[in-house]
Amino acid sequence: MTPRWLITGAGGMLGSTLVAVLRAGRHEVVPLDRARLDLRDPAAVRPAVRELRPDVVVNCAGWTAVDDAEIHEEEALAVNGDAVRVLAEACGEVGARLVQPSTDYVFDGTARRPYAEDAPTAPLNAYGRTKLAGEQAVLKTLPDSGYVVRTAWLYGATGGNFVRTMIRLAGERPTVDVVDDQFGQPTWTDDLAHQIIRMIGAGAPPGVYHGTSSASTSWHGLAREVFTLLGADPDRVRPVASAAFPRPAPRPAFGVLGHAAWSRAGLAPIRHWRDALHAAWPSLVA
Numbered sequence: 097m098t099p100r101w102l103i104t105g106a107g108g109m110l111g112s113t114l115v116a117v118l119r120a121g122r123h124e125v126v127p128l129d130r131a132r133l134d135l136r137d138p139a140a141v142r143p144a145v146r147e148l149r150p151d152v153v154v155n156c157a158g159w160t161a162v163d164d165a166e167i168h169e170e171e172a173l174a175v176n177g178d179a180v181r182v183l184a185e186a187c188g189e190v191g192a193r194l195v196q197p198s199t200d201y202v203f204d205g206t207a208r209r210p211y212a213e214d215a216p217t218a219p220l221n222a223y224g225r226t227k228l229a230g231e232q233a234v235l236k237t238l239p240d241s242g243y244v245v246r247t248a249w250l251y252g253a254t255g256g257n258f259v260r261t262m263i264r265l266a267g268e269r270p271t272v273d274v275v276d277d278q279f280g281q282p283t284w285t286d287d288l289a290h291q292i293i294r295m296i297g298a299g300a301p302p303g304v305y306h307g308t309s310s311a312s313t314s315w316h317g318l319a320r321e322v323f324t325l326l327g328a329d330p331d332r333v334r335p336v337a338s339a340a341f342p343r344p345a346p347r348p349a350f351g352v353l354g355h356a357a358w359s360r361a362g363l364a365p366i367r368h369w370r371d372a373l374h375a376a377w378p379s380l381v382a
Contacts, residue, residue: 097356097372098123098124098150099123099124099150099151099152099296100124100125100148100149100150100155100344101118101123101124101125101126101151101152101153101154102125102126102150102152102154102192103104103115103118103125103126103127103128103135103153103154103156104128104135104147104149104153104154104155104156104157104183105128105129105130105155105157105158106127106128106129107129107131107248107312108137108156108157108160108255108286109252109254109257109285110197110204110247110250110252110285110288110289111127111129111154111156111157111252111253112127112254113252113286113293114154114156114285114286114289114290114293115127115148117286117289117290117293117379118233118289118293121293122299123293124297126148128144130157130262130320132325132356133157135155135179135180135183136173136174136175136179138178138179138182139292141179141182141183141186141263142182142185142186142189144186145183145187145189145190145192146189146190148167149190149309150190150192151190151192151193151197152192152193152194152195152236152296153192153193153194154194154195154197154292155180155183155194155195155196155197155244155342156197156201157175157179158175158176158197158227158230158276159172159176159223159226160173160223160349160381161223162221162223162345163343163344163345164250164280165221165222165226165345166221166222166223166344166345167226169222169226169342172222172223172226172380173225173226173229175226176223176225176226176227176230177226177228177229177230177264178229178366180229180230180233180234181233181237181335182232184196184233184234184237184238184242185237187238188194188200188237188238188241188358189244189329190206190219192241193238193241193242193243193296193302194238194241194242194243195243195245195262195292195295195296195305196230196231196234196242196243196244196245196247197246197247197288198227198228198230198231198244198245198246198247199223199224199227199248200246200248200280200308200348200351200352200353201219201220201221201223201249201347201348202217202219202220202222202224202227202228202231202246203215203217203218203219203224203250203348203351204219204220204348205220205225205271205278205347205349205350205351206348206349206350207349207350207352208350209352209354210312210352210353210354210355211306211351211352211353211354212354212356213246213303213304213306213354213357214303214304216244220345220346220348221345221346221347222345223345227307231244231304233245235239235303238302240302241300241302242302243295243300243302243303243304243305244304244305245288245291245292245295245302245304245305245306245307246304246305246306246307246308246350246353247283247288247306247308248280248281248283248308248353249281249282249283249318249351250283250284250285250288251281251282251283251285251376251380252284252285252376252379253285253376253379253380254382256292258282258315258318258319259282259318259322259376259380260380261372262274262286262318262319262322262333263322263326263380263381266322266323266326266328267298268330271332271333271334272319272333272334272335273335273336273340274315274319274333274334274335274336275315275316275317275336275337275338275340275341276314276335276336277314277315277337277338277349278311278313278314278315278338278347278348278349278350279312279314279349279350279351279352279381280282280308280312280313280350280351280352281308281309281310281311281312281313281351281352281353281369282305282309282318282369283309283311283366283369283372284370284373284375284376285306285334286374286376287309287366287367288307288366290325291307291366292307294363295361295363298361298362298363299359300361300363301305301360302357303357304356304357304364305357305361306353306354306355306357306358308353308355308366309366309367309369309372310355310365310366310367310368310369311368311369311370312369313369313370316333316335318373319333321370321373322373323372325374325377326381
């Protein structure tokens with residue numbers, strides 16, 4: 097039987113992509129943006145889940161403004177932690193599986209090899225702390241039906257993201273300064289959406305998965321690839337240290353995630369980040 101999907105935060109970059117991919121695959125999907133369901137209102141969450149009776153919920157809603165979270169941690173926690181707990185409880189009441197996207201920011205970035213799914217967490221900033229609270233709520237409340245899918249460096253055809261910013265700046269500036277001392281895995285929203293759908297379709301065991309592209313690069317390396325795809329001189333992208341761009345929230349220098357859980361579930365990890373960027377390119381410059 098084809099599961100009925102409920103997507104919260106359906107107006108965001110990942111949420112809208114997931115809805116589109118599900119519809120293209122002829123899945124039954126109910127998209128709820130913030131106007132239709134504000135997770136900050138606990139009194140609205142349980143009735144909505146009970147009424148819609150989904151089989152799978154993917155919570156794409158969340159506080160994603162990293163620097164703002166540093167200043168407004170209590171408000172960010174209400175969205176990324178407290179609301180997730182209420183949603184998890186509601187899913188438990190109707191027997192729905194819950195997929196909670198999370199972040200590499202739950203780690204401190206001091207590792208020298210990719211973080212395993214069960215590696216100790218130690219977030220450096222408020223955003224990471226609030227997302228970790230959401231992870232813990234899902235895994236504690238739904239030990240048999242809760243999934244945490246950590247992702248990072250997301251980009252897509254909609255919403256603000258680094259790749260689209262670099263495309264714009266390539267046409268506006270002769271040179272662009274980009275940090276070369278932060279490393280991660282650029283991940284296309286389409287790839288992540290397909291991976292989540294495969295995970296549920298395969299009946300993968302609940303727990304923590306890392307939904308990022310394979311291999312890694314720096315922000316500088318990613319920007320150079322964008323310029324190359326544009327037919328622009330990649331040397332116009334100048335490497336700088338993170339200290340050149342002081343921000344309220346510290347970022348982990350190394351956010352590369354390991355993918356062993358996919359293999360244990362009998363699934364392949366997401367493809368190489370460069371292959372994904374090339375596949376995404378037509379939609380990014382359309």
